[in-house]
Amino acid sequence: MGSDKPKEIQVGKKDRAQGSTTACPCCIATGDRRFRPWLLDNGIRRLLSPPAKLVKEFAKEGQVVADLGSGSGFYSIPLGKKVGSKGRVYAVDFDERAISRLKKKAAKANLGEVIAAHAGSAADLSFIPDASVDSVIANGLLCCMVDHAGALSEIKRILKPEGRVYLSVARIGRKKDPRYVGKAEWEEILSGFRVIWRRDGLATRRAKVAKREIPLPAELPAR
Numbered sequence: 001m002g003s004d005k006p007k008e009i010q011v012g013k014k015d016r017a018q019g020s021t022t023a024c025p026c027c028i029a030t031g032d033r034r035f036r037p038w039l040l041d042n043g044i045r046r047l048l049s050p051p052a053k054l055v056k057e058f059a060k061e062g063q064v065v066a067d068l069g070s071g072s073g074f075y076s077i078p079l080g081k082k083v084g085s086k087g088r089v090y091a092v093d094f095d096e097r098a099i100s101r102l103k104k105k106a107a108k109a110n111l112g113e114v115i116a117a118h119a120g121s122a123a124d125l126s127f128i129p130d131a132s133v134d135s136v137i138a139n140g141l142l143c144c145m146v147d148h149a150g151a152l153s154e155i156k157r158i159l160k161p162e163g164r165v166y167l168s169v170a171r172i173g174r175k176k177d178p179r180y181v182g183k184a185e186w187e188e189i190l191s192g193f194r195v196i197w198r199r200d201g202l203a204t205r206r207a208k209v210a211k212r213e214i215p216l217p218a219e220l221p222a223r
C-alpha cells in the first residue's frame with residue numbers, strides 16, 4: 001500500500017515526480033487527486049446513479065456518518081438530510097474548493113449544523129473521536145490518494161464496533177500510479193475487514209464491510 005506524501009502532478013503533462021503522465025484527464029493537480037466540482041455533482045450523475053440507495057443503506061436518523069473524499073457533497077447533503085438534526089455528517093476532502101462549495105450547499109439546505117465539513121486528508125481524522133461513527137462512506141477515495149494505509153487505519157479507528165463501511169475504487173488506472181488500487185491490494189484491504197457484500201464491476205470494485213473482529217448477527221452461534 002502506498003504511504004508516501006502527496007507529490008506534485010500536472011495533469012496532461014509529464015509527472016515531474018514520476019516521469020509519467022497521469023491517467024485521468026479530469027484531475028487538476030497534486031499527488032492526491034482533485035476533481036472539478038461539476039464532474040462529481042451534476043444532474044446527469046444524480047439521474048444515472050441516484051445517491052438515495054447508498055444513503056438508505058448506510059444512514060439512519062440520528063446516526064453519525066463520515067463521508068471521506070466527500071467532494072462537494074454528492075453524498076454528504078442527502079446523508080445530512082437522512083440523519084437529520086440529531087445526527088452528524090463529517091464531510092472530509094483535501095480539496096478546499098470542494099469543501100467550501102459543500103459548506104454553501106449545506107447552509108442553503110439548512111444543514112449547516114448537521115454537516116461538519118473539513119478540508120484535510122482522510123489519513124488524518126484526528127478531529128473525529130475513536131469509535132464514534134456508525135458508517136463511513138469512501139466512494140472513490142482510496143484510488144484518488146496515495147496514503148491508503150493511513151486512511152484505512154483512520155477508518156478503523158473512528159468506526160463504532162458495529163459500524164459499517166462502504167468502499168469503492170476505480171478499476172481503471174496505471175498500475176504504477178501510487179494511488180491505483182489493484183486487485184491484490186483490494187483483496188488485502190478487504191482481508192482487514194469482515195466483508196458483508198462485494199461487487200467487482202467493469203469500472204469499479206465496491207464492498208460493504210464491517211470490523212473484522214465483530215461477528216455479524218447472522219453468524220452468532222445459536223443458543
Ligand SMILES: C[S@@+](CC[C@H](N)C(=O)[O-])C[C@H]1O[C@@H](n2cnc3c(N)ncnc32)[C@H](O)[C@@H]1O
Pocket residue numbers: 032033034035040041068069070071072074075092093094095098120121122123138139140141144145146
Ligand atoms: C472520485 S472523487 C469522489 C467524490 C465523492 N465521494 C463522490 O462520490 O462524489 C474522490 C475525492 O477524493 C478527494 N481526495 C483525494 N485525496 C484525498 C485525501 N487524501 N483526503 C481526502 N480526500 C481526498 C478528491 O478531492 C475527490 O473529491
